[in-house]
Amino acid sequence: MQKELSVALLRSIPAMEDLLNTAWAKEFSASMGRNTVKQIITEAVTGIKSEILSANNNDNDKADYVATNDLIASRATALLHLKSASTLKYVVNASGVIIHTNLGRSPLADEALQAVYNIAGKYSTLEYDPKTGERGGRNAHVEWLLCQISGAEAALVVNNNAAAVLLALSATAVGREVIVSAGELVEIGDSFRIPEILSFSGAKMISVGCTNSTHIDDYRKAITENTAVLLKVHPSNYRIDGFVKYTSRKELAELAAECGLVFMEDLGSGLLCRLDLPFANHTPSVRDCLHEAVSKSGSNVVTFSGDKLLGGPQIGVIAGSKTIIDKIKRHQLLRALRVDKMTLAAFEATLRLYLAGKQTSIPVIGMIEAGKKMLLDTARRLCRMLKREVKDLPFFDVIEVVETEDAIGGGSFPTDVLHGYGVSLHCAATENQSLRAQALAAQLRSAVVPVIATIRNDCVILHVRTLLTGDEKLIAAGLKEVCTNIGDLRRL
Numbered sequence: 001m002q003k004e005l006s007v008a009l010l011r012s013i014p015a016m017e018d019l020l021n022t023a024w025a026k027e028f029s030a031s032m033g034r035n036t037v038k039q040i041i042t043e044a045v046t047g048i049k050s051e052i053l054s055a056n057n058n059d060n061d062k063a064d065y066v067a068t069n070d071l072i073a074s075r076a077t078a079l080l081h082l083k084s085a086s087t088l089k090y091v092v093n094a095s096g097v098i099i100h101t102n103l104g105r106s107p108l109a110d111e112a113l114q115a116v117y118n119i120a121g122k123y124s125t126l127e128y129d130p131k132t133g134e135r136g137g138r139n140a141h142v143e144w145l146l147c148q149i150s151g152a153e154a155a156l157v158v159n160n161n162a163a164a165v166l167l168a169l170s171a172t173a174v175g176r177e178v179i180v181s182a183g184e185l186v187e188i189g190d191s192f193r194i195p196e197i198l199s200f201s202g203a204k205m206i207s208v209g210c211t212n213s214t215h216i217d218d219y220r221k222a223i224t225e226n227t228a229v230l231l232k233v234h235p236s237n238y239r240i241d242g243f244v245k246y247t248s249r250k251e252l253a254e255l256a257a258e259c260g261l262v263f264m265e266d267l268g269s270g271l272l273c274r275l276d277l278p279f280a281n282h283t284p285s286v287r288d289c290l291h292e293a294v295s296k297s298g299s300n301v302v303t304f305s306g307d308k309l310l311g312g313p314q315i316g317v318i319a320g321s322k323t324i325i326d327k328i329k330r331h332q333l334l335r336a337l338r339v340d341k342m343t344l345a346a347f348e349a350t351l352r353l354y355l356a357g358k359q360t361s362i363p364v365i366g367m368i369e370a371g372k373k374m375l376l377d378t379a380r381r382l383c384r385m386l387k388r389e390v391k392d393l394p395f396f397d398v399i400e401v402v403e404t405e406d407a408i409g410g411g412s413f414p415t416d417v418l419h420g421y422g423v424s425l426h427c428a429a430t431e432n433q434s435l436r437a438q439a440l441a442a443q444l445r446s447a448v449v450p451v452i453a454t455i456r457n458d459c460v461i462l463h464v465r466t467l468l469t470g471d472e473k474l475i476a477a478g479l480k481e482v483c484t485n486i487g488d489l490r491r492l
């Protein structure tokens with residue numbers, strides 16, 4: 001009997017041809033192609049078949065399978081919906097972390113977006129000089145601007161800062177020694193490690209000093225005739241408190257010049273201009289670094305990211321002495337690390353905002369500089385909007401404006417806190433409050449436009465500092481979706 005039922009169920013599965021002729025399969029075929037739809041239906045059917053075969057002696061379970069048509073339709077359409085939606089999609093960043101690497105770091109300024117739009121769908125002067133009708137260089141579109149803003153003699157852009165460090169080291173130190181402080185052998189993100197990048201570049205790493213203290217004499221003693229570079233690395237995402245002694249860039253630059261070496265500094269975030277923040281004063285800008293390191297006979301370069309504090313697209317910049325940059329420009333690796341036209345368009349437009357002194361219209365700079373009053377006004381507005389949205393629902397007992405601790409992120413100022421405001425959602429009491437907050441945060445993340453919030457003291461916190469135009473409405477829509485699913489949440 002048991003076996004017979006299974007056989008009957010398996011037999012009741014419609015033929016693939018019939019499934020492909022259903023209205024839903026035809027609709028998906030129009031956007032994904034019949035073959036893809038066929039594969040996905042097969043996946044759904046295979047799953048159902050194995051469930052039928054493995055179901056134990058409970059005939060009630062099997063009774064559910066009698067309507068195999070409906071079951072296949074619902075499983076397959078769920079899979080098809082999943083596969084036909086983009087996975088790279090817009091989210092609302094309510095986390096309060098401005099340069100959030102997982103969320104795409106810097107949102108671009110309108111000017112940069114417009115530039116991408118103007119260039120991406122057309123032919124362009126990417127590597128063409130209309131005056132001569134001959135080949136031009138793609139780097140030329142941003143080099144002058146970078147020099148103008150940072151005071152560098154020359155500049156070169158590549159895919160990202162990791163590539164900039166790799167290329168700069170490969171071009172200046174292959175087969176030779178690079179001296180770096182033991183306290184600066186950092187790991188950034190989960191994959192950029194200074195010792196590994198050095199070894200990739202073909203240079204030999206000589207680490208000097210201790211984790212918390214490196215003296216100029218440590219560098220001096222380590223210099224041999226095979227030394228090519230003195231490297232300084234911004235510790236970015238970490239900081240040592242207590243007794244710390246690092247060698248200044250001025251001392252290092254002077255020593256490099258005296259010994260005919262290159263002084264290279266990986267600045268990481270690359271603050272292009274000074275920001276009006278108390279703690280931004282202890283991070284010198286790119287211009288300051290280049291200026292401090294300049295000495296008549298010396299050659300120095302800095303590397304930094306385009307999508308961290310600079311607020312542009314993903315790009316890596318190498319800026320500094322012309323002789324060194326020229327050498328780097330001739331290196332074969334550059335071809336493999338070159339920058340795409342959309343990125344260049346966005347970067348050029350972003351740099352022009354700096355040139356015009358309009359950096360506040362760059363989203364990340366605007367977010368860092370956002371005043372408390374403006375943030376409080378936004379939080380109050382959002383709070384009112386959300387209260388209206390969940391009016392009459394017993395699910396939330398408190399929705400209120402709270403103070404928040406926001407962060408710059410992206411490895412910049414890891415221990416500095418930006419004081420801001422947000423809206424706190426407190427779910428009505430249950431046995432497991434923290435599960436409630438987590439469930440709510442998870443529901444907000446799975447809204448049509450996902451909302452990324454934080455959790456504090458069993459409340460979900462929506463930080464307003466990182467919200468962009470239109471995000472408040474999207475949060476309200478997301479919360480509405482959550483409330484629609486309220487039955488599900490109640491069961492948690």
Ligand SMILES: *Cc1c(COP(=O)(O)O)cnc(C)c1O
Pocket residue numbers: 160161162163188192233234235236237266267268269304305306315316410411
């Ligand atoms: C972020 C960072 C990098 C890596 O830059 P990407 O642009 O992410 O490649 C390298 N060095 C430092 C010091 C950094 O902060």
